[in-house]
Amino acid sequence: MLQTNLTELASRLGQLMHDDRVYTDPLRRVAWGTDASFYQKRPQIVVHPNSESEVAEALSMCHQAKTPVTFRAAGTALCGQALSDSVLMVAGRTWQDYEVLEEGAKIRLQPGIVGAKVNQILAPLGFKFGPDPATIASAMVGGIVANNASGMNCGTHQNSYRMIESARIVLADGTVVDTGCEQSREAFKLKHPEILEGLAEIRDTIMADEAMVARIKRKYSIKNVTGYGMNSFVDYSDPFDILLHLMVGSEGTLGFLSEVTMKSAVKATHSASAMIYFDSLKGACEAIVELRRDAFDETNAAELLDNFALKAVAASKYETPDFLNEIHSDVTAVLFETFGMSQAEIDANIAKMTGIMAKHGLYKPAEFSQNAAEIANFWAIRKAVFPLAGSMRPAGTSCVIEDVAFPIEVLPQATLDLQELSFKHGYNDAVIYGHALEGNYHVIFSQDFSTEEEIARFDHFMQELVELVAVKYDGSLKAEHGTGFGMASFVEKEWGSDIYALMARTKQVMDPAGILNPGVIINNDPNCHAQGFKPLPTIHDIVDKCIECGFCEQHCVAHGLTLSPRQRTAVARVIKTLETTGKEPEILAELKKQYPYFALDTCAADGLCKGGCPMGIDTGKFVKVKRAELATEGDIKIANFSADKFGQLEGVARFALGAADVARAVIGDGAIGGITKGLRKTGLPVPQWSEGMPKRGKALPELKTVGDVKAVYFPACLNRMMGTSPKNPDQRSIPETIKTLFEKAGLEMVSGHKPKGLCCGQPWESYGHDEQADRKSDELSAWLLQVSNNGEYPILVETTACLERMRRACDKRLNLLGPEEFAMKFLVERLEITPVEEKIAVHPTCTCRKMGIVDDLVGLAKLCAREVVVPEKVGCCGMAGNRGMNYPELNAHALRHLKEETKEKGCTSGYSVSATCEVGLTTHSGIPYKSILSLLDRAAKAKVRH
Numbered sequence: 001m002l003q004t005n006l007t008e009l010a011s012r013l014g015q016l017m018h019d020d021r022v023y024t025d026p027l028r029r030v031a032w033g034t035d036a037s038f039y040q041k042r043p044q045i046v047v048h049p050n051s052e053s054e055v056a057e058a059l060s061m062c063h064q065a066k067t068p069v070t071f072r073a074a075g076t077a078l079c080g081q082a083l084s085d086s087v088l089m090v091a092g093r094t095w096q097d098y099e100v101l102e103e104g105a106k107i108r109l110q111p112g113i114v115g116a117k118v119n120q121i122l123a124p125l126g127f128k129f130g131p132d133p134a135t136i137a138s139a140m141v142g143g144i145v146a147n148n149a150s151g152m153n154c155g156t157h158q159n160s161y162r163m164i165e166s167a168r169i170v171l172a173d174g175t176v177v178d179t180g181c182e183q184s185r186e187a188f189k190l191k192h193p194e195i196l197e198g199l200a201e202i203r204d205t206i207m208a209d210e211a212m213v214a215r216i217k218r219k220y221s222i223k224n225v226t227g228y229g230m231n232s233f234v235d236y237s238d239p240f241d242i243l244l245h246l247m248v249g250s251e252g253t254l255g256f257l258s259e260v261t262m263k264s265a266v267k268a269t270h271s272a273s274a275m276i277y278f279d280s281l282k283g284a285c286e287a288i289v290e291l292r293r294d295a296f297d298e299t300n301a302a303e304l305l306d307n308f309a310l311k312a313v314a315a316s317k318y319e320t321p322d323f324l325n326e327i328h329s330d331v332t333a334v335l336f337e338t339f340g341m342s343q344a345e346i347d348a349n350i351a352k353m354t355g356i357m358a359k360h361g362l363y364k365p366a367e368f369s370q371n372a373a374e375i376a377n378f379w380a381i382r383k384a385v386f387p388l389a390g391s392m393r394p395a396g397t398s399c400v401i402e403d404v405a406f407p408i409e410v411l412p413q414a415t416l417d418l419q420e421l422s423f424k425h426g427y428n429d430a431v432i433y434g435h436a437l438e439g440n441y442h443v444i445f446s447q448d449f450s451t452e453e454e455i456a457r458f459d460h461f462m463q464e465l466v467e468l469v470a471v472k473y474d475g476s477l478k479a480e481h482g483t484g485f486g487m488a489s490f491v492e493k494e495w496g497s498d499i500y501a502l503m504a505r506t507k508q509v510m511d512p513a514g515i516l517n518p519g520v521i522i523n524n525d526p527n528c529h530a531q532g533f534k535p536l537p538t539i540h541d542i543v544d545k546c547i548e549c550g551f552c553e554q555h556c557v558a559h560g561l562t563l564s565p566r567q568r569t570a571v572a573r574v575i576k577t578l579e580t581t582g583k584e585p586e587i588l589a590e591l592k593k594q595y596p597y598f599a600l601d602t603c604a605a606d607g608l609c610k611g612g613c614p615m616g617i618d619t620g621k622f623v624k625v626k627r628a629e630l631a632t633e634g635d636i637k638i639a640n641f642s643a644d645k646f647g648q649l650e651g652v653a654r655f656a657l658g659a660a661d662v663a664r665a666v667i668g669d670g671a672i673g674g675i676t677k678g679l680r681k682t683g684l685p686v687p688q689w690s691e692g693m694p695k696r697g698k699a700l701p702e703l704k705t706v707g708d709v710k711a712v713y714f715p716a717c718l719n720r721m722m723g724t725s726p727k728n729p730d731q732r733s734i735p736e737t738i739k740t741l742f743e744k745a746g747l748e749m750v751s752g753h754k755p756k757g758l759c760c761g762q763p764w765e766s767y768g769h770d771e772q773a774d775r776k777s778d779e780l781s782a783w784l785l786q787v788s789n790n791g792e793y794p795i796l797v798e799t800t801a802c803l804e805r806m807r808r809a810c811d812k813r814l815n816l817l818g819p820e821e822f823a824m825k826f827l828v829e830r831l832e833i834t835p836v837e838e839k840i841a842v843h844p845t846c847t848c849r850k851m852g853i854v855d856d857l858v859g860l861a862k863l864c865a866r867e868v869v870v871p872e873k874v875g876c877c878g879m880a881g882n883r884g885m886n887y888p889e890l891n892a893h894a895l896r897h898l899k900e901e902t903k904e905k906g907c908t909s910g911y912s913v914s915a916t917c918e919v920g921l922t923t924h925s926g927i928p929y930k931s932i933l934s935l936l937d938r939a940a941k942a943k944v945r946h
Contacts, residue, residue, distance in 0.1 A: 009065045009087070010045045016057055021048040026587050027594035030574050031567035032088055035072070036549045038398040038447070039080035039485055040534035043070075043088035050094050052170065052258040059256070060174030062087055062515060070517045071252035073111055073140035076550045077147065078401055079484020080532070081251040081520045091142055091256075093560050100125070101261070106165060108261045111142025114554060127264035130158035133480070134383040138551045138612070145260055147482040148225045148249030152301045152382070153337070155438050156223055158265045161231070161248045168259040169247060171195075172511045179244045180261060196239040198509030202502055203233045203242060212499065219495075223405045223440045224476035225249045226483055227491040227521055228503045246506065251482050253517045254510040268339035270346045273375045274368040276334050277327070279361035281306055281419065281432075284332040285412040287360035288436045292408050295352045302437035303335040303382050306419070309433040312388040317616045318381045323364075331363050334436065335382050337375075346370075382433075384614030386444060389431040390547035391615040393446030395538045399547045400447045400458070402486075404469045405440040405479035414473050418443065421468055425461040440479040449533035459530045462490075470494040485532065488523035537576040542622040543569045545615050552609035552619065557876035561893040562598040565609040565619035571595060572626075600626050602890050604880035605766055606846035628768025639764055643772040646717070647757025705739060707748040711826060712788045713738055714751075714780075716799040716915070717759045734798060734915070737937050741823075744942040745830040750787055758783055760802040761809060766881050777809035784814050791815055796822040798931065800913045801881070804847040818848070819913050819933050820856040828863065831940035839867040841902040841910035843929065845917055846876045860932055861911060864939035871901035879920045895924035903927050911935050 014022045023029065023046040033042040049055045062069045070084035073092055095112030104125030109118065115136035118129040129136075131144050132151035139149065145160040156162070166180025175191060178184035189196060206212050213234055220231045232245035247254060278284035288302050305313065307329055314324035338349040354366045369375060390399030406414040415432065418441065422430035427445040434442040443465075448454045469475045470493055477494050478487050492500035507514070507522050519528060538544050552565040563571065571591060578588040605620035631639075715735050732740075742749045758780045761773030788795055791813035797803040800818045807816055817825065842861045844854040861868045878884045878894030885891075902910060903926040910929035912918050921929040 005065055006044050006067065006086075009061060009067055012061050013045065013047055013058055016061075017047065017049065017054060021050070022046070025594065026590040027571060027598055030587075030591065031563055031571050031598075032072075032090070033083065034534065034548050034566065034570040035075040035077050035080070035082040036547070037078050037080040037083070037484065037486065038400055038449075038534050039083055039532050041080075041083040041085045041532060043084045043086065045087045047087060047089045048094070049089060049091065052168065052176065055089065055091070055170050055256055055258060056174040056176055058089065058174075059170055059172060063173045063513060066513060066515065068515045068518050071142070071146070071256055073142040073146075074114070074135075074138055074550060074553070075143075076135045076139045077143060077484065078403070078481045079478070079486040081147070081482050081484040081517065082143070083485075084517075089256075091258075092140060095140075095142070104264055106261060106263055108259060109141045110259055111140060111145075111257055113141050115139050115141060115144055122264055123267060125264075126267055128267040130154050130163035130262065130265045131160050132158075134386070135549075135551070137383075138549075138554055141260065142257055145248055145257055145262075146250060146252055148229070148480070149482070150223060150435075150480045152303055152379075152435060153339075154265075155435075156220065159223075160262070161229060161245060163263045163265070164244060164248055165261040165263055167244055167247060167257050167261065169243070170256040170258055172255065172513060172516050176258070177243075179240050185240055195243070195509055198505075199233075199239045199242050199246075202505055202509070203237065203239075205502065206230070206233045215496075216499070219476070222407055222476060223435075223438050223479035225480055226476055226478040226487060226494050227500070228254075228506050230495075230499060230503065243510075246510070249482070251484065251517060251520050253507060253521050255516065268341060270340045270343055270370075271337060271375070272346050272350055272368045272370045273335065273337045273378050274366055275378055276336060276357055276366050277363040278332045278334065278357075279363050280330045281332045282412050282416060283361040284334050285415045285436065287357050288334065289408060289411055290356050290360075291353060292437055295349070295356055300339060300349075300437065301335070301337040301435070304433055304436040304441070305333040305335065305382070305385065306432040307331055308429060308431040309333075309385050309389060312385065312392050312431065313381050315392070316381070316384065316388050316614065318384065319377050320381070327363065335378055336368075385431070385433050386442065387547055387549050387551065387614040389433075389444040390549075391545040392429065394448075395544050396450070396536055397446040397448045398534060398536055400445055401481070402443045402465065403434075403440070403479050403481040404443070404465070405438065405476040406469070406473050407475060408437075408439045410473050411436065411439050414439075414468075414475070415441070417468055417472075418465075421461070421464055425457060425464070427461070435479075438479070439475070442481075449535070455530055455533075459527075462529060466490045466493055483521045485519060485523070486529050488519065488521055489526050489529045491521065491523075535573065535577045537573055537580065539569070539572045539576050540622055540625060542625065543572075543617055543619060546613075546617055546619075551612045551614065552617075553612075555608040555612040555875065557604050557606070557608075557878045557894045558602050558890060561890060562602040565613075565617075568599040568603065568619055568623065571599060596630065599623065600630070601883075602887050604846070604876050604878055604883060604890065604894075606876045606880060607850055608846055608876055611850065624766065624768040624770075626768075628770070631768065635767075636769070639767070639769040639772045643764060643776055646759055646776070704751065705742040705747060705749040707742065707746040709746070709826065710748045710750050710793045711742070711822075712750050712784065712793050712795040713742070714758075714784065714795060714797050714802075716797070716802050734931050734933065737931065737934050738796070738798065741827060741831075741933060741937055741940070744937075744940060745827045746942070747826065747830070750793055760805045762801055762805045763881055765805065766883070773805075774809065777805065780806070781810040781814070785811055788814060794822065794826065798913070798933070799915060800845050800847040800851070800853070801916075804851055807851075818851070818853055818856075819931065820848070820860050821853055823860050823933065823936055824856050827936065827940075828860070830943060831936075832943045833863055833936075833940045835864055835866050836935070836939050837866050838908050839869065839906045840865045840935065841869045841871065841907040841925070841927070841929075842932070843874065843877065843910060843912040843917060843921055844870065845912060845914045848913065849875075857913065857932060861935065864935045869902060869905060869907055871898060873897035873901060877917045877920050879914075879916045881916055884916070884920050891920040892924065895920060898925045909935075 010024050029042050032046045068086040070088050072082040072090045075082050092112045095110040097110045099108040104122050104127040122128055132154050133149040148160050150159040168178045170176050177188040216230050216234050229249045232242045236242050314320055340346045350368050357366055393399050430445040432441050434440050447458050470477055504522050546569045548566045550566050553559045556564045575591050600623055603623040605623050607618045607620045610616050610618040759776045761776035764773035794815045798819050803818045844857055848854050878891040910927055911932045918929040
């Protein structure tokens with residue numbers, strides 16, 4: 001039960017946000033209690049504000065109630081600073097507005113926009129986002145700035161501290177100040193003079209002490225985010241400038257950044273990269289020191305991967321050289337990248353760098369590349385080291401990552417000392433990698449937190465790590481990942497009592513009630529780093545390697561509606577932990593009750609999460625396993641019956657759609673939708689009717705054509721049952737359209753007997769009924785081998801969801817092609833195409849994305865239409881076969897931005913490669929969606945053949 005004051009607060013917040021964005025149920029509190037760190041907390045209230053005004057009012061309520069608040073964006077933080085046991089305020093996917101300023105030289109951003117998206121916006125203008133953390137494809141601007149996260153190239157010269165221009169800030173009591181607006185600044189002076197006076201007093205204290213000023217300047221000559229950015233008091237004198245720059249790296253402890261204006265960095269026009277292999281760790285470090293001194297300026301990059309990192313990389317999905325499996329135990333790689341504004345500059349840099357590196361013991365000769373695909377693979381490997389190393393850990397252990405920086409001149413010995421310290425404490429699998437040009441390393445190791453002895457080992461290592469980094473080498477305990485709970489115990493150790501006291505004073509000035517992310521940065525508990533660990537019990541080998549980094553979430557259609565892949569795994573782990581320990585039986589019962597809907601029913605199981613996961617974890621497969629585990633004996637009987645009698649069921653489905661056609665004609669789509677909605681409220685498993693639902697399919701036409709090239713056409717079961725949407729003016733079925741295209745192109749259609757009852761098996765697989773799914777795909781495979789003359793003839797599969805399973809499950813001799821692939825290979829050059837004078841939308845399905853055939857789909861559309869739009873804010877459509885009909889909220893959530901990106905931008909029709917996807921797309925866009933082959937048919941006519 002929530003405490004009385006929290007219950008009242010939750011009620012008030014619910015009234016503010018109409019309840020649907022305020023969660024107090026156990027499952028979502030548990031789900032939002034995880035981030036990329038090895039810590040775990042359970043918030044009491046999870047709040048999803050949609051605007052600055054909602055944040056301000058919510059903070060005012062929390063301030064009055066003296067209730068702590070933690071802010072969160074993408075949740076890729078590594079030190080626990082995005083966790084809360086009180087109120088968690090999430091500003092993520094609904095905070096994505098931006099405005100490009102001064103032709104790209106500056107950009108105004110909300111906190112929920114992903115860093116990689118900012119680069120996509122700026123790149124055509126010749127600029128890039130300054131901060132470049134390895135998590136940039138997932139991390140959001142709010143978290144990047146609030147943690148002063150940096151990365152491979154930005155160092156200290158293009159990080160958020162250097163690039164921030166102004167910000168809109170919501171303070172602890174709900175006050176909003178815009179540091180870039182004079183009127184707002186004047187109003188703030190009147191309302192909160194004590195804050196400006198307090199910051200000025202701290203500034204004056206620091207500036208009056210020459211030794212303190214010198215220490216602060218020296219500490220920030222290398223990367224450093226331990227504690228507050230005390231360089232703000234040295235670099236700036238105006239309290240508003242100090243306030244602005246203090247917000248950078250403050251980890252949500254001083255206020256909420258509702259908007260930031262950032263200066264952009266100029267994007268180099270030329271670059272070259274190389275993965276260089278050295279004989280030893282020491283030799284690699286010595287080369288880096290010399291390169292930094294004599295060849296590299298701050299705009300280049302040198303990313304070290306020690307021997308243990310290379311072992312993790314060698315076992316990954318990425319393209320790596322074969323010799324990585326044979327290297328001796330001290331071989332170390334450094335990924336170098338050099339930038340310039342001309343090829344001559346790049347060539348000169350390479351020549352100078354190669355000469356220096358050759359002096360320090362190369363395992364392989366240096367080879368630089370300017371091939372975009374090869375370079376992309378290098379950097380994909382580098383950015384994936386953390387989760388890849390995490391995947392190597394023993395089952396049930398946590399993946400710990402520490403983030404330190406040394407002065408560059410001591411790097412070789414400091415690196416060896418760091419490695420030796422890891423070995424001393426038994427971390428023989430410790431990985432050392434990172435931004436060596438900045439002296440910034442990440443240390444990854446596996447840690448069992450299940451016993452007091454293991455926790456003590458971790459604590460002893462941390463204590464000695466602090467001595468090594470902060471005392472012996474006077475380096476930074478945190479270089480870019482934020483202080484968090486993981487290092488708050490040691491901030492005073494690094495900075496000394498006088499500066500630490502001023503940090504504490506800064507917190508008091510900005511947040512006198514102490515409600516903003518308490519315990520992060522300023523924490524009087526010397527043991528805060530060694531408690532609150534996240535348990536990671538084994539639950540299934542499909543997901544046991546997951547470190548909950550959150551890279552999957554940008555690819556998940558259900559994220560923001562129910563649970564993301566990371567959260568499905570995290571909640572399953574908590575359920576397992578509570579079952580094992582016997583603790584919190586009431587919470588356990590509630591989690592088990594909620595889990596099927598939130599984690600299993602509303603998962604599209606499309607596998608797109610695998611694309612974002614460096615370990616290639618497909619949480620959709622795990623969901624299918626769980627669905628199968630929950631299947632009753634009756635469910636299995638139905639699965640067997642439907643597989644055995646599928647041919648007869650096709651007729652039943654066509655009859656049902658025919659009856660619906662009659663009802664539609666009499667009472668209309670709206671009335672049918674209302675009836676099905678009402679039936680669903682009673683608990684009946686009735687699909688939700690929508691205006692995009694198709695009419696009854698026509699009986700298959702004679703599927704034979706005459707031509708000089710033979711090809712097989714397999715009509716998917718859905719298109720054998722379903723006709724066109726009433727909104728589609730072209731009333732021909734897809735089989736009729738394809739027959740016409742074959743005739744126009746002069747292809748001979750080979751189809752054998754009509755394929756009634758044949759199916760790829762996907763409908764059964766999605767429910768976890770693998771045996772029945774395989775039975776259906778085996779039947780289909782046998783038929784296709786027969787009609788294709790054992791794979792001699794290409795096979796057109798009109799639906800890509802079918803295609804993806806068929807390529808996995810059917811005979812490998814079969815030449816299976818999706819409609820876009822088949823059209824580009826066999827139809828386009830045999831047709832005369834005149835683009836239709838329309839603006840159209842194209843939807844690449846999940847399977848198009850997974851199979852890498854999006855370019856074929858979009859390319860075909862561009863051949864056939866004057867203007868083509870691929871909506872940026874739409875990934876998976878959420879239909880997932882029939883799942884979007886049974887759970888229409890999933891389809892609606894997935895396509896919530898579709899109309900604004902299609903119909904409202906002038907699109908008159910849309911095209912895809914999946915019949916069920918087209919139902920949802922039609923419903924939520926307001927324009928008819930149909931097969932891409934319908935567009936080709938409209939635009940094409942037969943060539944004159946001689």
